[in-house]
Amino acid sequence: MVNADERRFEVLRAIVADYVSNHEPVGSKALVERHNLGVSSATVRNDMAALEEDGYITQPHTSAGRVPTDKGYRLFVDRLSEIKPLSAAERRAITSFLDGALDLDDVLRRSVRLLAQLTRQVAVVQYPTLTRSTVRHIEVVQITPARLMLVLITDTGRVDQRMVDLGDVITEDAVARLRTVLNSALSGQRLNQASATVAELPEDAPPDLRDSMTRVATTLIESLVEHPEERLVLGGTANLTRNVADFPGSLRQILEALEEQVVVLKLLATARDQGTVTVRIGEENEAEEMRSTSVVSIGYGSRGTMLGGMGVVGPTRMDYPGTMAAVRAVATYVGDILAGH
Known part of the structure; x- marks a missing residue:
């Protein structure tokens, strides 16, 4: 029999999935209808009350629905047992798109465009540190x-x-x-x-x-x-404007912060290892302007040497498993291409 903590985590997982998908506060009735939780509506309501008391979900306004908090997203991300693999079609698309690159500049420009398209977020790639x-x-x-x-x-x-x-x-x-x-x-x-x-x-x-x-x-x-002006490539900034509701009153300062290379380099500074995806959620971001965003980052390199960081910036309401998979896959391919240069 599933214990109460595991059951509540499944309720949290379902709330995250629905909220990321629909951007609407999630109620107990909808959870029971959409997810095979194996318990009654009353039990789900009790579990949601416990999750709210513990700070994992919150009620944004006086409706029946709840949304995940930064703490809730953190638990969800920490409990991802593994990053879901990309489909064969997605892997082929990455390979064909990056294999046509002519030089390092082209590799990084293509990587940013690809990451922005795959994740529908802002993509950032750091030039190899000289x-x-x-x-x-x-x-x-x-x-x-x-x-x-x-x-x-x-x-x-x-x-x-x-x-x-x-x-x-x-x-x-x-x-x-x-x-x-x-x-x-x-x-x-x-x-x-x-x-x-x-x-x-x-x-x-x-x-x-x-x-x-x-x-x-x-x-x-x-x-x-070092050429500081060449250290970063950004792409997909317009993707932020598709999710204006995720940044109440803060979209402008986020866009301004993204223009400051120092801020973005700090966001990527946590990407210290090749193959290890780092997720910073909301208030975990050091820069105050970025505390309504999540940053998914990773180090890339060749022959065991890390050369720089890459990642995406988006709302806390993001598809974490898919975003983490895309960031890791693109970093792997970029490392392989640079190793072959």
């Missing part, structure tokens, strides 16, 4: 006799191009020697280490390459430091 990236290769291309193009390629697939005006002509042989020196010194180094190494290269360069190396090093350092 301090965790390593130099894969530096290409040096001679554009004119006195102008070079530097192409920095990282292990995460990031490609950064910079032009260098040398102020004097340079031979093809000297360009080849520059390329060899740069790759010998920097290949495989973390980007924050590489910037320190680059600064020392002009001192060690042969006299005939010293001026060129100084200009190359100065330009290359710009590629090796």
Whole structure:
């Protein structure tokens, strides 16, 4: 026989399901009609009274219906025994959509669009943190006799191009020697280490390459430091406006907060592990402006190294199992794509 706590959790689960689906306060009569709870209406009413007393549900106005509280959603999420798998069709859609990506920028843009479409929420993806990236290769291309193009390629697939005006002509042989020196010194180094190494290269360069190396090093350092303006990609912000009733009086401040990269980066800061989905519900969010939202996030990466975070922001009234499944699946595919770059 099911004990009272388990029975009440089943009532809570049913209330969450109906409220997420219909956005209407849920009454005991509707629960009995829609869900096979195996108990009488009177028992359901008693269980709802107990859940309300314990703070898991509340009565928004003087109707018979109840809605989940943040505490109720938290219990529901914590009791999810496993994240439901995506359907084969959903997995195929993710694969085909992301496999066509041309480079890192395209991968992240596609990921955001895909997450926003799958969850109907605001999707956020953090660029791979440069301090965790390593130099894969530096290409040096001679554009004119006195102008070079530097192409920095990282292990995460990031490609950064910079032009260098040398102020004097340079031979093809000297360009080849520059390329060899740069790759010998920097290949495989973390980007924050590489910037320190680059600064020392002009001192060690042969006299005939010293001026060129100084200009190359100065330009290359710009590629090796963090670019804060490029750290996030957002998509699906308009999805919030579809659920205006979920944000009474707070939608504008949420939209303004999403424009602040610092706020969004804090939302993703809890995503510290690959494969582990984190859910922050309502008042659990540190930023006051975001306390009428829920944030579902995860870390993504390749070869066991976490590169950044991704997730979705939406109302507390969201499909948690489906959202968690979509966030985890997209993160897995992005990690696989970056590992293959």
